[in-house]
Amino acid sequence: MKKTQQTIAAISTSTVASGVGIVRISGPKAFSVAAKIFFPSKKEKFAKLKTHTINHGWIIDKLNNKYQRIDEVMVIKMDAPNTYTKEDTVEIDCHGGIVVLRKVLELALKYGCRMAEPGEFTKRAFLNGRIDLAQAEAVIDIIKAKTDKALGISTQQLKGELSKEIRAIRNIFLEVITFFEANIDFPDEEIGRLNLSEIERLLTKAYLKVKNLIDSSVRGKVLREGIHVVICGRPNVGKSSLLNALLKQERCIVTHIPGTTRDTVEEIIDIKGVPVRIVDTAGILEPKDLVEKKAIQRSREQIDLADLVILMFDANKKLSCGDKLLIHRLKNKNCLAVVNKIDLKRNINIDFIKSEFKHVIEISAKQVKNINLLEKEIVKFAYGENRNNEENVLISNKRHIEKINNSFVLLEDAISYVKSAGNPELVAQNLKEALGCLDDIIGERFSEEILDRIFSEFCIGK
Numbered sequence: 001m002k003k004t005q006q007t008i009a010a011i012s013t014s015t016v017a018s019g020v021g022i023v024r025i026s027g028p029k030a031f032s033v034a035a036k037i038f039f040p041s042k043k044e045k046f047a048k049l050k051t052h053t054i055n056h057g058w059i060i061d062k063l064n065n066k067y068q069r070i071d072e073v074m075v076i077k078m079d080a081p082n083t084y085t086k087e088d089t090v091e092i093d094c095h096g097g098i099v100v101l102r103k104v105l106e107l108a109l110k111y112g113c114r115m116a117e118p119g120e121f122t123k124r125a126f127l128n129g130r131i132d133l134a135q136a137e138a139v140i141d142i143i144k145a146k147t148d149k150a151l152g153i154s155t156q157q158l159k160g161e162l163s164k165e166i167r168a169i170r171n172i173f174l175e176v177i178t179f180f181e182a183n184i185d186f187p188d189e190e191i192g193r194l195n196l197s198e199i200e201r202l203l204t205k206a207y208l209k210v211k212n213l214i215d216s217s218v219r220g221k222v223l224r225e226g227i228h229v230v231i232c233g234r235p236n237v238g239k240s241s242l243l244n245a246l247l248k249q250e251r252c253i254v255t256h257i258p259g260t261t262r263d264t265v266e267e268i269i270d271i272k273g274v275p276v277r278i279v280d281t282a283g284i285l286e287p288k289d290l291v292e293k294k295a296i297q298r299s300r301e302q303i304d305l306a307d308l309v310i311l312m313f314d315a316n317k318k319l320s321c322g323d324k325l326l327i328h329r330l331k332n333k334n335c336l337a338v339v340n341k342i343d344l345k346r347n348i349n350i351d352f353i354k355s356e357f358k359h360v361i362e363i364s365a366k367q368v369k370n371i372n373l374l375e376k377e378i379v380k381f382a383y384g385e386n387r388n389n390e391e392n393v394l395i396s397n398k399r400h401i402e403k404i405n406n407s408f409v410l411l412e413d414a415i416s417y418v419k420s421a422g423n424p425e426l427v428a429q430n431l432k433e434a435l436g437c438l439d440d441i442i443g444e445r446f447s448e449e450i451l452d453r454i455f456s457e458f459c460i461g462k
C-alpha cells in the first residue's frame with residue numbers, strides 16, 4: 001500500500017501535562033478505527049455520527065472481552081474532503097495527561113493506524129491539493145513565530161497571499177514564454193520584429209514585482225528570525241542594568257561590585273515587532289581567576305556571533321585603556337556605542353567616542369532614560385537600508401528567498417536579451433528557468449527530498 005493511502009495517527013498536542021490533549025487520526029480507515037475504540041454516550045454507531053459534530057463518550061480498550069475505560073472524551077468526526085488533510089479525520093479530545101494520550105494513540109495503532117511522521121498531516125494537506133507548499137511552510141512558521149508581526153507574516157502566507165503574488169508573476173512569465181514559443185516556429189524571424197514593446201512592458205511588470213519581494217525579504221527575515229545583540233563593555237559600566245531596562249524586569253543581578261556578571265545571560269525580547277536575542281556578558285577586564293577567564297572567553301565568543309554589538313561606556317569615568325582596547329577590537333563589527341550613567345557627572349571624553357562611532361546613544365539604564373532611543377536604533381539596524389513602507393506581501397522563508405533571488409537573476413538576463421534584440425530562444429529558456437524557481441516556491445514542482453527536508457522541521461502530529 002502506498003504510504004499516502006495508509007491511515008496515520010499521532011498526539012497533536014504538547015507532551016507536557018495540560019488541560020486537554022488531542023489524538024488525531026487521518027486516512028481511509030480513520031472512521032473504522034475510531035468505531036473500535038470510541039463508544040458514544042448516546043449509543044449511536046460511529047458511522048451514523050454526523051460530520052463536523054462533537055460527540056461525548058468513552059475510549060474503551062476491549063481486551064479478552066474485558067472492557068477497560070481509558071478516558072472520557074469528546075470526539076470530532078470529519079468527513080473528507082472538508083478536513084485539514086482532505087481525508088476522513090477523527091480528533092479525540094482527551095484529558096491532557098501523557099499516559100492517557102499515549103494509551104489512546106496505542107489503541108489507534110493497534111487497530112490499523114500507523115504512527116504519523118513529523119508534519120505528515122500538513123504534508124497530506126499539500127499532496128491532496130488543499131494548500132500549496134508555501135502555505136504548508138507557513139504552518140511551521142506560525143508555530144515558531146516569536147512576535148506578533150512574525151505571526152502576521154506567517155498567517156498571511158497561510159492565507160495564500162504570497163502564493164497569489166508568485167502566481168501573478170508566474171502568469172506573466174508563462175504569457176511571454178508562450179509568445180516566444182509561438183514565434184520561434186518562424187526561424188528567420190528576428191526578435192526585433194516581434195512586438196517588443198509589449199514584451200518589455202510585461203517583463204518590466206514582472207521585474208518590479210520580483211524586486212518588491214526581494215526588497216521585502218530583509219524585513220521578512222528580520223521579523224521572522226530576529227537579530228542577535230550582545231551588550232559588552234568593561235566591568236561595572238551598567239550592562240546588566242541595561243538588559244533589565246530593556247526587559248522591564250530585574251532579570252540580572254546588578255551590584256556596585258565590578259565583575260558581578262560571571263556568565264552570559266540571554267533573553268528574547270520583542271522590540272517593536274523585531275525578535276531580539278539579547279545577551280548580557282561578563283565585563284571584559286584582565287581576569288583574576290579561572291572563572292573570570294572563562295567568563296571573558298564566553299563574552300568574546302558571543303561578540304563573534306553577534307549581528308550587533310552594544311559597546312557600553314560609563315559617562316562618569318574617564319576612558320580607560322580597557323575601553324580603548326575594546327573599541328579597537330570591535331573595529332570590524334556592527335557596533336552601537338552606548339554611554340551610560342548620564343545622570344551622573346560626565347567625565348568621559350564624548351567627542352572621542354563620537355569620532356570613533358557612527359551611532360552614539362547616551363542613556364541612563366538605572367533611571368530608564370533614552371532606552372527608547374536605543375530601541376529605535378536597534379530596529380533601524382535590523383532593517384538595514386531596506387526599510388520599505390509596510391509591504392503588502394513579505395517573503396521571509398530562507399528557501400523562498402533563495403528561489404526568488406535565482407528567479408530575479410534569470411529575469412534580468414532575459415530582459416537584457418530582449419533589449420539587445422538577442423536570440424528569442426535564450427529569452428524563453430531563461431524565463432522557463434525563472435518560472436521553475438517560482439514553481440519550487442509554491443510546490444508546482446517538487447522532489448521527495450525537498451518535501452522530506454521541509455516537513456522534517458515539523459513536530460509529530462502537525
Ligand SMILES: Nc1nc2c(ncn2[C@@H]2O[C@H](COP(=O)(O)OP(=O)(O)OP(=O)(O)O)[C@@H](O)[C@H]2O)c(=O)[nH]1
Pocket residue numbers: 234235236237238239240241242253254255256257258259260261262281282283284340341342343344363364365366367
Ligand atoms: N547612576 C547610575 N548608576 C548606574 C546606571 N546604570 C547602572 N548603574 C550602577 O552601576 C553599577 C553596576 O551596574 P551593573 O548593571 O551591574 O554593571 P555591569 O556592567 O553589568 O557590571 P559587571 O557585571 O560587573 O560587568 C550598579 O551599582 C548599578 O546600579 C545609571 O544609569 N546611573
Ligand SMILES: [Mg+2]
Pocket residue numbers: 239240241252253260261280281282283
Ligand atoms: Mg553585569
